[in-house]
Amino acid sequence: MKGILLVNLGSPESPEPQDVKKYLGEFLMDERVIDVPLWARNLLVKGIILNTRPKASAAAYKKIWWKEGSPLIVLSERLKTKVQKQTESPVALAMRYGSMTIKKGLQELVDKGVDEVLLFPLYPQFAMATTETILVLAEAIQKEHFPNITLESVPAFYNKPDYIDVLSQSITKHLEGVQFEHLLFSYHGVPERHIRKRDITKSHCKIDGKCCSTPSKAHEFCYRHQCLEVTRLVAEKLQLKSGSYSTSFQSRLGFDPWLQPYTDRTIERLGKKGIKNMAIVTPAFVSDCLETLEEIAMEGQEIFHEMGGKQFTTIPCLNDDEEWVLLLSKWINKWSKTNVLSS
Structure with a gap:
């Protein structure tokens, strides 16, 4: 059975400094985000950034935080819900950083009987700090925790x-x-x-x-x-x-x-x-x-x-725009039926 895992960046649990600090720590310690030797990354992130930036970042998050939660999370969930209505295959949502982990997303699909997963990083362009870090982590999680499923990923779709x-x-x-x-x-x-x-x-x-x-x-x-x-x-x-x-x-x-x-x-x-x-x-x-x-x-x-x-x-991002939902759903349905990604 086939399933789709949409993956976005992630967000702090709240706009409070302690949650922002935790999130920034996970994000900035990623070797594909700050690609310097571990000792230098530790010095920069844990020694400097996490002692100076969380308070200012928390203030910025508070400016944009919605009653429902983080805008990125809320909008991603709306997108996932709309896409699921347009597709027969199960669709799950995960974040590269934060509590909505890729492992949880894969587990949700496996619990529904999925054994073939289309990993869909929600980034039009390829970058080390976005698509690549998602793919590398997802493959590691699959090998360690879900050896009986297969993973296929959507390549950059910037020029489709x-x-x-x-x-x-x-x-x-x-x-x-x-x-x-x-x-x-x-x-x-x-x-x-x-x-x-x-x-x-x-x-x-x-x-x-x-x-x-x-x-x-x-x-x-x-x-x-x-x-x-x-x-x-x-x-x-x-x-x-x-x-x-x-x-x-x-x-x-x-x-x-x-x-x-x-x-x-x-x-x-x-x-x-x-x-x-x-x-x-x-x-x-x-x-x-x-x-x-x-x-x-x-x-x-x-x-x-x-x-x-x-x-x-x-100009707002595509978010859960109806035409974007229809396009994502078209790509997913094509893969579900033919094993062919968008062309």
Whole structure:
């Protein structure tokens, strides 16, 4: 019997500092998030970050926390519920970090008689700190606790035409009646070294402005290329004029070079340039979360207004949008019937 495990990032149990500290500890100690030797990661995370950041992060979570709980969890659960209504195979939901573990999600499916699992990381683009860490952990859990089930995973779907259609429709819907001079595509940032580490050619990814637009096998695991490709494909779909849109990267940490241009500085630059009305979309996320609701919708808007901007329109993630639900369900149903993933 086949079943599907949707996996998202995760969330603290509450916006209180002690729960945020616990969550950050698990998240930041992941060797694929902060990919430095264990001694250095311990020093950075346990010695510095967990003694300074939880209080500020908790304050940020409190700004966006819903009565039902964490927005990311609530929205992911809504998505799972809607998808389950469109599919015959059992669907479970898990998080990479926090109490909604992958092990619990797999156990839920096994208890329903599932022995073939489609692991569906809810990330359009591949990255070490998102898709890869989910796949590696899920495989380890399967081998140790569920040796009688098989796992198959959904590859990055950033360039699938039907995904681009759904994303473009969502952007169009939320910009209806909105006058904007610039549309910013903001993606979660990663250190530049992550890009080079996952270059399967060991030579292509130079992050020089040309490599991401030059065909290469490296693009299969290149987060930067995949982000730029989403922007390009959506811009073509929406017939955006050159200069009316751009790409940036948010949420950097530490002092190492991260993917640029940075979102906060891009918003600042656009405001200084005289742009009065801008819109921003965050296609690295399928569910709204701290990084979209607080960092972009609140902090980003504040920066824009400080620079003289007037209207700052944030476009929601796909969340449980009906077209997104139908697309996910179509992909799942195709796999359930044919063992073929979306093409």
